[in-house]
Amino acid sequence: xxxxxxxxxxxxxxxxxxxxxxxxxxxxxxxxxxxxxxxxxxxxxxxxxxxxxxxxxxxxxxxxxxxxxxxxxxxxxxxxxxxxxxxxxxxxxxxxxxxxxxxxxxxxxxxxxxxxxxxxxxxxxxxxxxxxxxxxxxxxxxxxxxxxxxxxxxxxxxxxxxxxxxxxxxxxxxxxxxxxxxxxxxxxxxxxxxxxxxxxxxxxxxxxxxxxxxxxxxxxxxxxxxxxxxxxxxxxxxxxxxxxxxxxxxxxxxxxxxxxxxxxxxxxxxxxxxxxxxxxx
Amino acid sequence: xxxxxxxxxxxxxxxxxxxxxxxxxxxxxxxxxxxxxxxxxxxxxxxxxxxxxxxxxxxxxxxxxxxxxxxxxxxxxxxxxxxxxxxxxxxxxxxxxxxxxxxxxxxxxxxxxxxxxxxxxxxxxxxxxxxxxxxxxxxxxxxxxxxxxxxxxxxxxxxxxxxxxxxxxxxxxxxxxxxxxxxxxxxxxxxxxxxxxxxxxxxxxxxxxxxxxxxxxxxxxxxxxxxxxxxxxxxxxxxxxxxxxxxxxxxxxxxxxxxxxxxxxxxxxxxxxxxxxxxxx
Numbered sequence: 001x002x003x004x005x006x007x008x009x010x011x012x013x014x015x016x017x018x019x020x021x022x023x024x025x026x027x028x029x030x031x032x033x034x035x036x037x038x039x040x041x042x043x044x045x046x047x048x049x050x051x052x053x054x055x056x057x058x059x060x061x062x063x064x065x066x067x068x069x070x071x072x073x074x075x076x077x078x079x080x081x082x083x084x085x086x087x088x089x090x091x092x093x094x095x096x097x098x099x100x101x102x103x104x105x106x107x108x109x110x111x112x113x114x115x116x117x118x119x120x121x122x123x124x125x126x127x128x129x130x131x132x133x134x135x136x137x138x139x140x141x142x143x144x145x146x147x148x149x150x151x152x153x154x155x156x157x158x159x160x161x162x163x164x165x166x167x168x169x170x171x172x173x174x175x176x177x178x179x180x181x182x183x184x185x186x187x188x189x190x191x192x193x194x195x196x197x198x199x200x201x202x203x204x205x206x207x208x209x210x211x212x213x214x215x216x217x218x219x220x221x222x223x224x225x226x227x228x229x230x231x232x233x234x235x236x237x238x239x240x241x242x243x244x245x246x247x248x249x250x251x252x253x254x255x256x257x258x259x260x261x262x263x264x265x266x267x268x269x270x271x272x273x274x275x276x277x278x279x280x281x
Numbered sequence: 282x283x284x285x286x287x288x289x290x291x292x293x294x295x296x297x298x299x300x301x302x303x304x305x306x307x308x309x310x311x312x313x314x315x316x317x318x319x320x321x322x323x324x325x326x327x328x329x330x331x332x333x334x335x336x337x338x339x340x341x342x343x344x345x346x347x348x349x350x351x352x353x354x355x356x357x358x359x360x361x362x363x364x365x366x367x368x369x370x371x372x373x374x375x376x377x378x379x380x381x382x383x384x385x386x387x388x389x390x391x392x393x394x395x396x397x398x399x400x401x402x403x404x405x406x407x408x409x410x411x412x413x414x415x416x417x418x419x420x421x422x423x424x425x426x427x428x429x430x431x432x433x434x435x436x437x438x439x440x441x442x443x444x445x446x447x448x449x450x451x452x453x454x455x456x457x458x459x460x461x462x463x464x465x466x467x468x469x470x471x472x473x474x475x476x477x478x479x480x481x482x483x484x485x486x487x488x489x490x491x492x493x494x495x496x497x498x499x500x501x502x503x504x505x506x507x508x509x510x511x512x513x514x515x516x517x518x519x520x521x522x523x524x525x526x527x528x529x530x531x532x533x534x535x536x537x538x539x540x541x542x543x544x545x546x547x548x549x550x551x552x553x554x555x556x557x558x559x560x561x562x
Contacts, residue, residue, distance in 0.1 A: 211536035
């Protein structure tokens with residue numbers, strides 16, 4: 001949708017497990033036509049974007065592989081990269097050089113064609129985790145496509161990527177799902193939800209995300225996420241002890257440190273956004 | 282500010298520990314004048330609103346008590362109620378009937394006069410936890426003031442209030458502070474914050490809140506919050522075991538249950554908002 005808006009997409013062919021999603025995408029102008037078969041969709045493609053729950057990446061790439069011509073580039077939008085790269089190597093074999101792994105850092109808690117907006121990636125990061133086998137030219141073509149959607153390109157190794165997003169994305173998702181599930185299972189759940197307000201709404205927004213997508217991410221990034229979760233559990237147990245001891249000073253120190261860190265982070269974001277605007281055309 | 286906007290505040294006198302905050306409030310038109318002394322501010326007041334970190338409520342009420350005339354009503358905006366009621370009983374003695382405890386369910390992560398907006402309470406709940414000693418007429422006068430700010434009045438017992446908000450407000454605040462503090466203390470904190478995006482921003486918005494205010498709330502609601510935190514820690518430990526075992530199906534069940542509960546909750550809110558609009562003038 002963003003590439004079409006930028007006027008750089010010749011023809012977008014859609015394939016999906018859901019016929020309804022394909023027909024709705026066609027109706028909304030997100031795709032130009034529905035692929036009739038994998039050979040139809042892949043044989044003459046310049047760029048293939050795999051956007052699916054990450055556990056399906058290997059199967060999808062294996063089914064694409066027989067039709068993949070030299071010169072066609074495949075990329076993905078998966079939220080984990082080490083597992084995606086491993087399954088891509090297995091699925092694509094000698095064609096692995098044609099796969100440039102990527103992850104646009106922009107998302108919504110809604111999914112499906114009706115949740116699509118054409119400016120989702122404007123000013124957002126798109127992380128590429130290129131493989132040693134990738135040609136510079138192919139990496140640049142994928143980067144260029146994301147830039148045309150308005151994104152800013154970053155490079156990370158798959159391992160650094162998975163460490164970073166375990167901390168700032170995967171763990172918060174797990175924590176938000178945990179809180180909502182915990183509350184809804186309490187006997188007084190109806191009363192509790194009745195008084196939940198904007199703080200709760202923002203805190204749990206990401207718990208509205210696709211359970212299938214997040215199950216796959218959680219399992220794909222198991223080791224990194226487990227490390228981050230254990231570190232968080234230690235932190236929470238320390239704070240539990242402070243609370244049980246009525247140690248307001250110790251809690252204040254944690255709260256103040258967090259507030260300061262978050263305010264610094266917000267200032268950094270806002271000054272970067274300001275520079276983007278001033279520097280842009 | 283909201284009462285002035287509604288045109289129902291004769292004259293608003295401000296008193297604060299910070300002279301700068303008072304002068305800025307005067308400048309912004311939030312107050313009509315700065316009180317010169319407690320006797321000046323309290324003696325002829327119709328309604329006194331105590332808005333301070335909850336641990337200070339007792340001290341403030343005790344300092345007000347000597348000047349409190351029959352017919353003056355005192356209310357508060359504290360996020361906890363059992364402790365506030367206990368300290369009010371101690372501070373006000375025989376004048377306790379004049380204190381109507383309240384808690385407007387609307388907040389921002391910013392504080393100070395410059396964070397004030399005059400429509401903060403529109404469509405939001407204001408919870409009153411009246412005392413057996415309160416006259417119906419006094420409770421109604423406080424309710425009416427909040428209604429004039431656009432709020433919708435709810436009644437709860439102090440204990441139910443503290444149970445509800447431990448779950449849907451106090452615990453999320455503690456969890457958000459915990460996450461930001463946990464991340465900023467990691468050696469790779471700078472890299473992590475660099476890639477934190479909108480999900481993290483919303484999840485941690487409440488960690489931008491006043492540490493002093495939240496230290497007091499945490500300690501004031503210690504027992505209820507400890508119960509909610511322990512229940513959450515049990516939930517998180519169960520999910521840790523699912524993750525360690527690679528049990529995607531079990532995690533999916535938690536995620537799907539949370540997503541469904543949150544979507545139902547959002548639908549309820551949105552249909553209530555729609556009814557408010559259709560029913561309103």
